[in-house]
Amino acid sequence: MHDDIVPAYDHLKHESALYLMWEKNHAFQPNFSNSKSQTPRLPSTWHVGQVNSKQIPNNKAQSLKRDDHSLEFRTSSLGLPYFSMVMPPPNANGSLHIGHAVFVTLEDIMVRYHRMKGDLTLWLPGADHAGFETQVVYQKKLEKDPSFAKAKEGKRSREETFQDILAFTLANKENMENQLRRLGASCDWTRAKFTLDDDIIKIVYQTFKELYDDGLVYRDSKIINWCTKHQTTLSDLEITHEDRASELYEIKYDDITVATTRPETMFGDVAVAVNPADKRFKHLIGTTVIQPLTNRELPVIADELVDREFGTGALKITPAHDGTDYDIGKKHSLAMDHTAFDFFGKLGGNWVPIKYHNLKGEEARKKVIDDLEKLGLLTRKPYKNSVAVCYKCHKTIEPMVLPQWFIAMTKKTKSEKLKAKNYGVASPQSRNEGKSLQELGIEAVKSGEVKFVTKKFEKIYLHWLENLRDWNISRQIVWGIRIPAWYCENYLKSQMSNVKSADEKSKIGDGISSEVATCPVGPRQNEVDSSEVEEEQKTCQPIITAGETPDKCPTCGSTQLTQDPDVFDTWFSSGQWTFAPLMTTNSNHPELKERSRDFETFYPTTVMETGHDILFFWVARMIMLGKYKTGKAPFKYVYLHGLVRDKDRQKMSKSKGNVVDPLGVIDQYGADALRMALVFGVSAGNDIVISEEKIKGMRNFSNKVWNIARFVISNLETLNSKSEVLNKSQIQNSKLQTDADKVILQKLEQTEKSVKKDIENFRFHEAAQTLYQFIWHDFADIYIEVSKKQLEDKDLSLNTYFILLNTVKVSLKLLHPFMPFVTEAVWQEMVARKLVSDKMLITSNS
RNA sequence: GCACCCAUAGCUCAGUUGGUCAGAGCAUCUCGUUUACACCGAGAGGGUCAGAGGUUCGAGUCCUCUUGGGUGCACCA
Numbered sequence: 027m028h029d030d031i032v033p034a035y036d037h038l039k040h041e042s043a044l045y046l047m048w049e050k051n052h053a054f055q056p057n058f059s060n061s062k063s064q065t066p067r068l069p070s071t072w073h074v075g076q077v078n079s080k081q082i083p084n085n086k087a088q089s090l091k092r093d094d095h096s097l098e099f100r101t102s103s104l105g106l107p108y109f110s111m112v113m114p115p116p117n118a119n120g121s122l123h124i125g126h127a128v129f130v131t132l133e134d135i136m137v138r139y140h141r142m143k144g145d146l147t148l149w150l151p152g153a154d155h156a157g158f159e160t161q162v163v164y165q166k167k168l169e170k171d172p173s174f175a176k177a178k179e180g181k182r183s184r185e186e187t188f189q190d191i192l193a194f195t196l197a198n199k200e201n202m203e204n205q206l207r208r209l210g211a212s213c214d215w216t217r218a219k220f221t222l223d224d225d226i227i228k229i230v231y232q233t234f235k236e237l238y239d240d241g242l243v244y245r246d247s248k249i250i251n252w253c254t255k256h257q258t259t260l261s262d263l264e265i266t267h268e269d270r271a272s273e274l275y276e277i278k279y280d281d282i283t284v285a286t287t288r289p290e291t292m293f294g295d296v297a298v299a300v301n302p303a304d305k306r307f308k309h310l311i312g313t314t315v316i317q318p319l320t321n322r323e324l325p326v327i328a329d330e331l332v333d334r335e336f337g338t339g340a341l342k343i344t345p346a347h348d349g350t351d352y353d354i355g356k357k358h359s360l361a362m363d364h365t366a367f368d369f370f371g372k373l374g375g376n377w378v379p380i381k382y383h384n385l386k387g388e389e390a391r392k393k394v395i396d397d398l399e400k401l402g403l404l405t406r407k408p409y410k411n412s413v414a415v416c417y418k419c420h421k422t423i424e425p426m427v428l429p430q431w432f433i434a435m436t437k438k439t440k441s442e443k444l445k446a447k448n449y450g451v452a453s454p455q456s457r458n459e460g461k462s463l464q465e466l467g468i469e470a471v472k473s474g475e476v477k478f479v480t481k482k483f484e485k486i487y488l489h490w491l492e493n494l495r496d497w498n499i500s501r502q503i504v505w506g507i508r509i510p511a512w513y514c515e516n517y518l519k520s521q522m523s524n525v526k527s528a529d530e531k532s533k534i535g536d537g538i539s540s541e542v543a544t545c546p547v548g549p550r551q552n553e554v555d556s557s558e559v560e561e562e563q564k565t566c567q568p569i570i571t572a573g574e575t576p577d578k579c580p581t582c583g584s585t586q587l588t589q590d591p592d593v594f595d596t597w598f599s600s601g602q603w604t605f606a607p608l609m610t611t612n613s614n615h616p617e618l619k620e621r622s623r624d625f626e627t628f629y630p631t632t633v634m635e636t637g638h639d640i641l642f643f644w645v646a647r648m649i650m651l652g653k654y655k656t657g658k659a660p661f662k663y664v665y666l667h668g669l670v671r672d673k674d675r676q677k678m679s680k681s682k683g684n685v686v687d688p689l690g691v692i693d694q695y696g697a698d699a700l701r702m703a704l705v706f707g708v709s710a711g712n713d714i715v716i717s718e719e720k721i722k723g724m725r726n727f728s729n730k731v732w733n734i735a736r737f738v739i740s741n742l743e744t745l746n747s748k749s750e751v752l753n754k755s756q757i758q759n760s761k762l763q764t765d766a767d768k769v770i771l772q773k774l775e776q777t778e779k780s781v782k783k784d785i786e787n788f789r790f791h792e793a794a795q796t797l798y799q800f801i802w803h804d805f806a807d808i809y810i811e812v813s814k815k816q817l818e819d820k821d822l823s824l825n826t827y828f829i830l831l832n833t834v835k836v837s838l839k840l841l842h843p844f845m846p847f848v849t850e851a852v853w854q855e856m857v858a859r860k861l862v863s864d865k866m867l868i869t870s871n872s
Numbered sequence: 873g874c875a876c877c878c879a880u881a882g883c884u885c886a887g888u889u890g891g892u893c894a895g896a897g898c899a900u901c902u903c904g905u906u907u908a909c910a911c912c913g914a915g916a917g918g919g920u921c922a923g924a925g926g927u928u929c930g931a932g933u934c935c936u937c938u939u940g941g942g943u944g945c946a947c948c949a
Contacts, residue, residue: 033909267946274949286949299949336948343949350947412946425947482877486944489875493945641944673884673898695911707885707897711877713942715884719898726911737908784888791886795896810908 031739031855035732037696040851045207048850053868054214056108056148056613056627057141108147109140110628112604113213114636114644115152115221118199119160122206124670124678125637127688128714130209131701132667132790133635137212138843139785144871148628150607151206151213153199155222157506157596158264162256162418164191164505184504184591191505192222205689210697210846212868217624219607221599222507229606230599231510231573233655238570240439242463243499245511245568247429249345249352250498253416254371254424258502260416261595262495263642265423267412274409276338277398280315282307282326285337287411289398290390292317293378294344294366295324299354302328304339318403319394320379329354346427362427371424387422429521430500431509431592436464439654466653467491467646475658476649479665479788480711483641490642499595506593510571514579515586517566601647604631604660631661638666638711665788666711670704673717691721698845699725705790705844706798727798728848731841734806735852738830739859741817745827762825766812773804774833781840794844801837809833835862842867 048054111133116126133149141147168175178190199220206213219226237243250259275289282298298315300307307326314323324342331354332341345355346365355362368374372386385393398404414423438460461469468491470476471484478484500509513521566581568590578585599606608625630652634645645664652660671677672684679685691700702724708714763771777800784793809830816826834856842849846868853867864870 031908034911035909284949288949331947333948341949348947348949350949353947411948482943485876489945638943671884675884709886712885717884717898720884722911723897726909729909729911733909733912735908740908787888789888792888795886799896806908807913811906811913814906814908 031736033733033736035696035729035848035851037698037728037847038693041208041210041692041697041847044847044850044854045210048212048866048868049207049215051866051869053866054149054212055216056146056214057869058146058613107145108628108632109137109145110148110631111137111150111633111635112607112631113149113151113211115154115219115600115603116202116206117156117159118153118195118202118220119156119163120198120202122202122209122688124686124688124716126206127209127700128667128670128704129635129637130206130211131704132665133633134209134211134701134846135705135785135790135843136633136635138846138868141212141869142839142842142871146627148217148624149211149213150217150219150611150624150628151203151211151215152219152221152603152607153202154600155195155220155505155596157593158256158258158260158418158501158503159596160191160195161503161505164194167194187504208689208692208697210701212846217607217611219610221596221603223610225610226599226606227507228573229609230507230594230602231571233602233651234510234594234598235570235572236655237433242434242437242439243431243570244434245429245431247427248432248496248498249349249425249427250430251414252369252424252426252428253419253421254369255419255421256416256503257369259426259428259430259498259500260423261498261597263597264417265414266417268415268420269410270413272409272411272413273406274337274411275395275398276405276407277318277342278403279317279324279340279342281310282315282340283338284340284342286342287409288347288391289394289404290373290385291344291347291366292342292394293320293373293382294346294364295322295342296345296355296360296364297325297327297343297358299327299329299332299341299343300339301330301332301334303330304332304334306339318401319397320377327354327358327360329357347425349425352425352427365426367424367426371422430498431511431590433463433497433499433598435494435496435650436462438462438465463650463654464491464494467650470649470653470659476661477663479663483638483664483666483711487641487646491646497595497598499598500590500592501595502592504593506596507599508593509590510573511590512569512571512576512587513590514566514569514582514584515588516579516582516584517568518588520566597643597647600644601651602655604634604648604652605629605656629656629660630658633663633665634661635665635667638668641666663788668708668711668713670714670716673715673719675713675715686716695721695725696728696847698728698847701846702727702794702844705794707795708791710788727802728845730802730806731838731845731848732852734801734810734837735834735855737810738827738834739855739861741827741830742859742861745817745823762822764812764816764822766809766816767826767829770805770809770829770833773800774836777804778836778840785843790844793840797837797841797844801841805833805837831861838867839870 113133114129116122137147137149168178182190203215203218234243251262251265252259272287274285274287276283276285277289277292279298282300284298286292295317300311302308302311310326311328312326314325316322317324327343331350332339341351341354343351343354343360344364344366345352345360345362347367352362354360364377365375366373366378370386372384373382373390374384382390382393395404395406414425415421416423439462468488471478471487478487566579569576569579569587575589576587579587605625608629608631609623611624613624613627634648636644645666648660652658669677670686672686676682676684688700699721703716703721704714706720706724777796781793781796784790784796813826813830816822819826834852838849838853850867853862853864853870856862857865862870
């Protein structure tokens with residue numbers, strides 16, 4: 027009888043208890059006393075590329091080449107083989123979604139595999155404050171949840187607002203961490219870091235200062251992307267282009283007709299440009315034309331950037347509100363300060379006739395069109411154009427000229443500023459002096475220092491890097507790491523003539539601090555005399571520190587210092603996430619007393635696994651900043667997963683109602699079923715199709731595993747030679763092997779070999795399918811059925827039982843990375859009956 | 873506009889240097905109430921691997937073109 031093992035696996039009963047057991051027993055922490063780790067092994071023991079060819083059937087040894095991404099042998103500074111991964115820190119602003127389940131599954135498979143293999147293994151978890159994203163989520167919550175908003179009523183200072191969002195974030199962070207536990211993430215919680223931890227911020231500040239000292243960070247007024255809803259600038263990555271049905275308007279400016287999709291920007295015009303080779307306009311170059319509605323006189327200039335084929339061949343130039351116009355304006359030394367819009371996208375300012383003031387968007391356009399049509403100066407044609415929009419609110423981006431902090435991506439570092447780094451890893455030579463961040467990023471991949479598991483992403487990565495533009499890292503929001511730049515009163519006097527007024531900002535009504543607004547965002551060039559700026563800049567400069575507040579301006583000695591109100595683009599700090607947490611956590615190993623930081627032991631990390639949608643946002647920045655800061659690329663392999671889709675290949679969205687809630691799935695079918703469903707049949711980089719049927723099928727598989735073990739365990743009781751099983755380590759006597767025995771043993775060996783190879787080559791779906799096939803069909807359907815008869819034969823029974831037991835043990839070990847809970851649950855049943863010696867499967871590496 | 877990827881059973885997808893590769897899961901049909909499991913078992917049907925050409929002794933697997941679908945990048949106002 028086996029009445030103590032229930033016939034159906036009950037995931038609810040086991041999962042949280044097992045997780046607790048693992049965590050209590052420090053199973054997730056790197057184990058320095060692990061015997062395998064203590065003795066550095068030769069690469070050939072586990073580098074598939076160097077596997078003994080005799081072990082591989084059919085002389086296929088050489089097939090393990092080329093596209094195989096077998097993890098190369100690497101040792102830490104201690105000479106230990108290690109496997110390390112820094113978890114992509116989930117945004118601490120909501121619950122986990124199915125995408126998180128994907129990364130946990132894939133990363134946990136690798137981590138559990140390497141841990142069981144005996145490698146010194148670290149998976150370092152974290153949480154991301156996710157600046158802009160979180161502030162947007164928080165704002166929405168204020169808008170939609172009256173009771174929540176009520177508590178925040180009244181004027182909140184910047185500091186109060188920051189604290190409000192911090193409390194919101196920390197609550198989410200705890201929730202999120204518990205959800206990661208439910209997914210089975212075997213990460214080392216004792217090392218968990220938050221992107222706003224003091225020691226992390228300090229490193230981010232140091233990097234900023236280094237970049238500034240190296241000449242790679244600069245402040246400049248340039249045309250940037252302004253979101254009129256969120257009241258902040260955005261990087262080029264944070265905008266997307268949407269095709270919109272629109273109209274192309276042709277407006278008669280005297281003798282020249284210009285073509286535009288945005289007639290309302292005409293008040294910002296400073297010139298009309300034509301192509302120098304265009305015969306139609308040649309005679310007009312150098313003359314002027316009169317603009318309708320304003321009767322302003324505009325010079326006609328020539329520039330090759332103007333496309334003769336497009337529209338009328340004549341382009342109105344609005345440097346303050348258009349990228350191309352900005353470039354042309356700069357080239358021709360035109361006035362760059364003719365703004366037509368305020369921060370909310372409303373028409374206004376000196377250049378706009380009063381009757382148009384405060385009109386916005388469609389309204390503004392309609393008024394301008396109507397007036398021009400009345401004058402008979404406008405014609406329109408249908409036109410589909412691509413509009414830049416905010417990736418969050420999808421509102422049209424307003425290009426504006428504003429002073430911001432930028433990181434120069436293509437400029438070479440100043441080598442004379444380089445010096446040995448605090449962490450002892452970056453000698454001046456290894457700091458790649460004289461190279462640009464762009465070059466560092468390209469070289470890391472082209473040289474093979476960083477390898478993409480999926481080639482197509484390597485191409486996409488390189489294509490993006492080769493066309494890089496400078497990165498605006500200033501954000502006009504509260505929630506984030508404040509930029510460590512201070513301005514003295516003299517500097518400000520020259521710069522702050524145009525400031526976001528408190529009145530303006532308070533109109534947002536979003537509960538977000540109004541103190542931001544009282545600080546200067548910097549100059550709007552239209553009110554700064556350029557000669558004066560130049561003169562001032564010779565004397566007083568922004569003061570950049572590694573975080574500490576300066577006492578006085580080193581140039582003029584003023585103690586009246588104002589900190590820049592802006593915060594960093596979150597990706598600037600998360601771009602440092604591969605090394606920053608490792609620099610702040612400790613290895614706690616006796617031999618590491620002197621140099622005990624995890625950084626020495628675990629950097630560079632082995633794999634970076636994340637979604638392909640943040641290839642540029644994150645992966646590219648980590649490579650560049652990691653190379654820059656440490657001299658080494660931050661990881662060896664990049665594994666990018668795709669988007670999760672439903673069974674009809676539809677993207678998941680709340681409006682479609684096809685969102686799969688991972689926590690709900692775990693409740694119903696178990697974490698193992700969810701995890702297996704997320705890898706089964708999914709190859710690297712491709713989108714992940716999941717359906718309830720698939721999850722259900724995997725739940726059935728976990729039950730199959732449970733019952734296989736139940737069968738084997740229960741047969742121990744009926745076995746005559748029970749004591750022999752428990753006391754002998756012998757596996758089988760080959761003389762007594764039946765054909766069925768031979769087949770299962772051979773298949774087991776094949777399975778083990780190919781599963782290991784597949785995991786090391788990131789072919790998790792192959793490994794999962796191989797295991798599914800072997801365990802269910804080869805072992806359960808065929809061998810177990812045969813074994814029922816063999817167990818009754820007194821000559822064969824003992825041998826058969828050993829084979830059964832051994833097959834179960836090996837199967838559990840191989841399957842554990844994929845389905846950690848049911849395998850460990852079964853293992854514990856076996857521990858209780860002394861059928862296995864290792865106390866926990868998770869750390870079993872025999 | 874430029875670039876990249878994909879097109880294999882009803883559905884969703886695997887298929888690793890070209891040679892048992894024509895596969896899996898789900899679905900469908902038939903049979904089975906065998907004490908590990910009905911969250912089960914035994915068996916069956918179903919694809920000229922988008923189309924055309926080429927390289928090769930041999931091609932879903934490499935090359936070219938066509939068609940269809942997807943994605944990334946982009947200052948055509």
